[in-house]
Amino acid sequence: MAAALADGSTTSVELTQAHLDRIAEVDGAVHAFLHVDPEGALAAAARSDERRAEGATASALDGVPIAVKDVLATEGLPTTCGSRILEGWIPPYDATVVARIKAAGLPILGKTNMDEFAMGSSTEHSAYGPTHNPWDLDRIPGGSGGGSAAAVAAFEAPLALGTDTGGSIRQPGAVTGTVGVKPTYGAVSRYGLVALANSLDQVGPVTRTVLDAALLQELVGGHDPRDSTSVDQPVGGLVEAARRGADGDMSGVRVGVITELAGDGWQPGVMARFRESLDLLVDAGAEVVEVSCPHFVHALAAYYLILPAEASSNLAKFDAMRYGLRVLPEGIDSPSAEEVMRATRDAGFGDEVKRRIILGTYALSSGYYDAYYGQAGKVRTLIARDFDAAFEDVDVLASPTAPTTAFRLGEKLDDPLAMYLNDLATIPANLAGVPGISVPSGLADEDQLPAGFQILAPALADERCYRVGAALETLLEKKWGGPILDRAPGLEGAAR
Template sequence: MSIDPTRATAAQMADALASGETTSVALTRAALERIAATDGDAEGGIHAFLHVDAEGALAQAEASDARRAAGAPLSPLDGVPVAVKDVLATTGLPTTCGSKMLEGWVPPYDATVVARLKAAGLPILGKTNMDEFAMGSSTEHSAYGPTRNPWDTTRIPGGSGGGSAAAVAAFQAPLALGTDTGGSIRQPGAVTGTVGVKPTYGAVSRYGLVAMANSLDQVGPVTRTVMDSALLQELIGGHDPLDSTSVVEPLPSLVEAAQQGATGDLTGLKVGVITELGGDGYQAGVRARFTEALDKLVAAGAEVVEVSCPSFVHALAAYYLVMPCEASSNLARFDAMRYGIRVMPESNDSPSAEAVMRATRDAGFGDEVKRRIILGTYALSSGYYDAYYGTAQKVRTLIQRDFDAAFESVDVLVSPTAPTTAFKLGEKLDDPLAMYLNDLATIPANLAGVPGMSLPAGLAEEDGLPVGFQILAPQLADDRLYRVGAALEAALEKEWGGPLLDQAPEVATLTSTEGALR
C-alpha cells in the first residue's frame, strides 16, 4: 500500500524511502505542489512561507535519492522534506525574521540546526512566516502579512512560529523547525492541532538563531506526531561547541521513549496537574478536553495528583520584563551601520549617524517590536534596573525552585497549553495585554529552562477548533515528554480513529498560485 506523499507522517515517509516505495524527489515535489496550491497571499491562502526554494529542495532530493540508490543514506530521515522558521540563518536563502529591517538579507553561514538538517540529508523546502523578530503570539506581527490557521483561515495559527505550525497542519511539510521563547512552538501547536516541543534549554544549539532573548530562546521540532518530533529532535540536538549555552550531557533516547509510550503503559508514573495553570480564564472546551486527557493517562496506569507552584502566578509579569530587556539589548545592533537596512532621513543632506539610525529603526521595525524595545530599555535604565529587571530575575529563581520542588514528588507536570482555541485574525491585535495572556501556561518552562511539549487533545465543542495538552519535565529529562506524549497520543487517536489532523477541513486550493513559490 503506497503512502500519501503529503499526508504521511515523517516516520512513514522514512520507512517508504528505506523500502524503495517512494523517492525523495516524489515527496519533495508533492510538498512543493501543495505549497503552490494553498500558500498564496490571496484571501484563503495559508501564507505559511516567506520564501520557497523549489530548485534547491529538488536538487537536495535528487542527491538524497542517489545516496539511497548507493545504499548510503545519511540518516533515517534522509530525503524527508522540512521547513525552517525564518529566524534561523540559512546559507543562500533569505533570513528576514519577518521584519523589513532584514529584508533581502542572505546569511553567509548556516545555523547549527540547519547544518545538521543538511548533514542528515533533509531537503529544505523554504523559510516560514513568523511574528517580527519572534515578538507575538499570532503571526499577525509579520511585516509580510499574517499566516492563517488551516482549520479556519479567518483565525490565527499562533505565534511567533505560526508559519511552521501552519505548514505542518496544512500538509505542506511533514516536519518543521520552530523556536520557543515563551511558547512560540507549543502555543501554535495547540491551536493548529500539531505537536510542538521546546527542548531543555541548551539541548539544541542556538548558534545561528537570530536572538530575541538569549536566556529564553530555544529551537525545537514542529510535527504531526510525537514520534516525528522525537526523530527530529534527536537529529538536531546534541552539544555544539559554537554555542556557549549548549549542554554537554547527552539526553536519553527520545525515539525509544516514544516507542515505549506508544505501548500505552504508564504504570508507576506520577503526573502533577499544576493548580495555578487552570481554572478561571480557560475556555470551557479547553478544560473539558484537558480533563478527558487526564482520564486517558489514568487509564494507562499513571497516578494523577494536584501540585501547587505558587510563583507561577507571577511568571507572565516576570517574563514580560526579562524578555523585553534582553530583546532591547539584542536589537540595538540594528543601527543602520552594521546590520540590516539603512534609511536616510528626508530633507537632510548631511544627516548625523543618530538621524540615520532613527529613520532606519522607524521604517524597519514594526509596532510590537518598538513597544518591547521601549519597555526593555526603560526597565534597564538607571534607577529602574533593580526595581524591574532585578526583581523579575528574583521571581524567575522562585519559579525554578517551584519546578524543582514539584519534580521531587511527580515525574511530569501537565496543563492546558493555551487558555483558548485560535482567536479571529485582528481580534486582539490592538490589545497587547490580551495577546500576552495567550502565553500564560507556556512561559514558566522558558523561565526555568525545562522541556515542554504540546500535543493535540481534541476539538473544543464551542468552535470545533484544536485544543493543546502541555507536558513539562525536569531539565534533561526530555524523554519523559515523549513517553507520556506518545501514550496519550495513542489513546486519543484510538478514540478518534486516527490523527486529529484527519478531521481538519480541506484547505482551499487557490485559483492563482502566483507568488506561492517565492
C-alpha cells in the same frame, strides 16, 4: 515517509516535489512561507536519492523534506525574522541546526513566516502579512512560529523547525492540532538563531506526531562548542521513549496537574478536553495528583520584563550600518549616523518590536534596573524552585497548553495585554529552562477547533515528555478513531 523512501516505494525527489506542489496549491491562502526554494530543495532531494541508491544514507530521515522558521540563519537563503529591517538579507553561514539537517540529508522547502523577531502570539506581527490557520482561514495559527505550525498542519511540510521563547512552538501547536516541543534549554544549539532573548530562546521540532518530533530533536540536538549555553551531554533515548510510550501503558507514572493553570479565563472546551485526557492517562495506569506552583501566577509579569530587556539589548545591532535596511531621513542633506539609525529603525521595526524595545530599555535604565529587571530575576528563581519542588513528588507536570483555541485574526491585535495572556501556561518552562511538549487533546465543543495538552519534565529529562506525550497520543487516537488532523475541514480545492 522515511519508511516509503527506504522500501523504494517513492523517491526524495517525488516526495519533495509533492510538497512543493502542495505549497503552490494552498499557500496563497495559508501564507505559511516567506520564501520557498524549489531549486535548492529538489537538488538536495536528488543528492539524497543518489546516496540511497549507493546504500549510503545520511540519517533515518534522509530525503524527508523540512521547513525552517525564518529566524534561523540559512546560507544562501533569505533570513528576515519577519521584519522589514532584514528584508533581503542572505546569511553567509548556516545555523548549527540547519547545518545538521543538511548533513542528515533533509531537503529544505523554504523559510516560514513568524511574528517580527519572534515577538507575538499570533503571527499577525509579521511585516509580510499574517499566516492563517488551516483549520479556519479567518483565525490565527498561533505565534511567533505560526508559519511552521501552519505549514505542518496544512500538509505543506511533514516536519518543521521552530523556536520557543515563551511558547512560540507549543502554543501554535495547540491551536493548529500539531505537536510542538520546547527542549531543555541548551539541549539544542542556538548558534545561528537570531536572538530575541538569549536566556529564554530554544530551537525545537514542529511535527504531526510525537515520534516525528523525537526523531527530529535527536537529529538536531547535542552539544555545540559554538554555543556557550549548549549542554555538553549526548542526546539520546527520545525515540526509544516515544516508541515505548506508544503502547499506551502509563503504569507507575505520576502526573502533577498545576492548580494555578486553570480557572477563570480558560475556555470551557479546552478544559473539558484536558480533563478527558487526564482520565485516559489514569485509565492507562498513571497516577494524577494536584500540584501547586504558587509563583507561576507571577510568571507572565516577570517574563515581560526579562524578555524586553534582553530584546532591547539584542536588537541594538540593527543600526543601518552593517547589514539590512538603511533609510535616509527626509529633509537632511548630510545626516549623522544617529539620524540614519533613527530613520531606519522607525521604518524597519514594527509597533510590537518598538513597544518591547522601549519597555526593555526602561527596565534596564539607571535607577530602575533593580526595581524591575532585578526583581523579575528573583521571581524567575522562585519559579525554578517551584518546578524543583514539584518534581520531587511527580514525574511530569500537566496543563492545557493555551487558555483558548485559535481566536480570529485582528481580535486581539490592538490589545497587547490580551495577546500576552495566550502564553500564560507556556512561559514558566522558558523561565526555568525545563522541557515541554504540546500534544493535540481534541476539539473544543464551542468551535470545533484544536486544543493542546502540555507536558513538562525536569531539565534534561526530555524523554519523559516524549513517553507521556506518545502514550496520550495513542490513547486519544483510539478515542477519536485516528489523528486529529484527519478531522480538519481542509482547504477548499486542495486534496491531501
